[in-house]
């Protein structure tokens with residue numbers, strides 16, 4: 253009986269993972285790596301990070317804004333923006349970072 257349960261659970265996890273990756277071509281894990289490289293000097297990009305600039309919104313806070321969408325963040329990153337340096341990010345890298353920020357929305 254327990255083996256059956258385990259089997260069902262594995263199947264559910266596998267299907268959820270599959271539909272998730274189909275829905276979003278962007279790779280949040282890759283986004284996390286990029287965020288740590290490019291954004292962590294100013295933003296708190298994950299829960300383990302202790303230091304960042306004051307007055308810069310942590311990613312977890314950006315993710316919780318009511319109007320947050322990964323699409324908007326990705327577009328924002330590709331556009332030039334006055335208070336942040338311009339990053340040499342490709343469209344897909346911007347989408348990955350946006351997906352990562354989206355994954356912080358809980």
Ligand code: HEC
Pocket residue numbers: 287290291292293294295307308309314325328329335336337339349
């Ligand atoms: C040099 C410091 C600095 C770096 C590096 C930086 N940011 Fe920012 N970021 C800021 C500041 C300052 C603000 C607040 C801007 C404001 O209030 O207008 C901000 C705001 C934002 C916002 C919120 C925009 C909004 O709608 O409120 C997003 C999203 C964002 N940053 C993403 C990123 C990402 C992703 C990276 C890495 C690729 C990054 N930032 C790197 C300084 C930085």
